[in-house]
Amino acid sequence: MPKGDAIIIGVNLREANLKRKLREHLHSLGFTKTDEGALRPPGNGKEAIRTLHSAQREERLIASESFVLRAGAKLMHHFASGSEVKPEKISPVLERVSSSTWQSDLFRLAALSWSVPVSNGFGRRLRYLVWDQSNGKLMGIIAIGDPVFNLGVRDKFIGWNSHDRGARLVNIMDAYVLGAIPPYNSLLGGKLVACLLRSRDLYDDFAATYGASRGIISQQEKKARLLAIITTSSMGRSSVYNRLKLHGTEYLKSIGYTGGWGHFHIPDWLFTELRDYLRYKDHTYADQHAFGQGPNWRLRTTRAALTALGFKDDLMRHGIQREVFISQLASNATKILQSGKGKPDVSSLQSVNQIADMALERWLLPRAIHMPNFKYWKSSDLIDLFGNQAQLLRAQVEQEQLLDATQRN
Structure with a gap:
């Protein structure tokens, strides 16, 4: 097979996989499509909005695991009951x-x-x-x-x-x-x-x-x-x-x-793949992210990647x-x-x-x-608000409390 054909097939496979991941992610958040092909959110109530942010929040908590482990328990006494x-x-x-x-x-x-x-x-x-x-x-x-x-x-x-x-x-x-x-x-x-x-x-x-x-x-x-x-x-x-x-x-x-x-419904992991795709396509937005290079680089980068993949701008309208x-x-x-x-x-x-x-x-x-x-x-109730980090933080707090009790005795 000619080398050029292999490259074309590789690009097409990459595009197909990225499109599938994007569709599956939006479906998992509860988005559906209107007759015109635009996104329809699962609702506009507070619970629906929290659900739409859930993937982004989960990523943020996972990325903060080492921080919570290092500092969380020592800072909990600043929160009131x-x-x-x-x-x-x-x-x-x-x-x-x-x-x-x-x-x-x-x-x-x-x-x-x-x-x-x-x-x-x-x-x-x-x-x-x-x-x-x-x-x-x-x-x-x-x-x-x-x-x-x-x-x-x-x-x-x-x-x-x-x-x-x-x-x-x-x-x-x-x-x-x-x-x-x-x-x-x-x-x-x-x-x-x-x-x-x-x-x-x-x-x-x-x-x-x-x-x-x-x-x-x-x-x-x-x-x-x-x-x-x-x-x-x-x-x-x-x-x-x-x-x-x-x-x-x-x-x-x-x-x-x-x-x-906006782009809040595009989590970091998916944005990274979209950015890598633009970099593969040698698109300038892939690495043009310093403040001062124009408004909202992430929004423009996401839009450019979706356009390159053949999607309409409607996927940026989360509603x-x-x-x-x-x-x-x-x-x-x-x-x-x-x-x-x-x-x-x-x-x-x-x-x-x-x-x-x-x-x-x-x-x-x-x-x-x-x-x-x-x-x-109770101030300890705040721990439940830390999602997947709650169990880790609670264990750290209990360890700190045990250490304090031992030192007092």
Whole structure:
């Protein structure tokens, strides 16, 4: 057989196997096809969304096994049991997280407990632990980072064209991690944590850290000001972020929904094979992944691989629309973002302590009275949220407890 024919057959076999793996994976998640050939998700409820993220989350937990083994048990004492939470004494405080510290390990461990995997962020980043000073336990976590470049609902709300966006996107950040940890989430602590986005503390931290930063894509010096933060609900419509007002001030505003496009339903193992296929085809996207080489490299790489395999773009439309919110730190944020002119009016920004006092009165204290079940939560219950790592972590915690008891005796 001529050598050239052997190569053609090899490519065809590779393509056929990759197509089969892709179809089998999508079927395992519950996707079906519409009459037009587009993907139809198994549902839009919270359980359906968790199921769609299950493969991605399983991969994340498996990849974190050595981390959980090294650090998990030693950090579990930072999580509260319900009996340790006294709602009337809750006193939130922010701690900035630095890389390669035990605080960064705690941030990572807390994020691993969530049912929908969180991003690692990219570019400019500010990460925080939200502590309850009254008991020294972790209430929640916050991380803001460089924004998604293409987000139609955001650009429409602001009134941007492509030139405006390129010139002034530096003044926006995305909250890519935002939430409360059990049992504080049962007390509507997620609302309190979300309100902290619009705090004087975050505004000042950003100004000190990135106020004179250089744009990664444009490579131009830009006097960045944190005018607004965008966040997106991971579970479709958000009951936590909606109607977030304190004393007449709006802390988060719903601005619409995403279009239901993305790549979260393509897990790492499958993405690696798609990337290898592009590399085999000598496609530039296979290894063009440095930030600054264009928006969302992984999305474009996945799309390029699917196109090369003969699939339509419809396989990128997973159909899960997420609600998008904006937190405007400057009261004139939209006007400045539209025109590029003006001085930010941040006179209404409050400190973390001031916001916490209002949020406690508005949400947490009434919730504690009407729904006191948070008291029965045990910090060890958090271990069950770590999926395939739960058994390993529980054994580590029990070993640590046994060691502590032996040393005390």
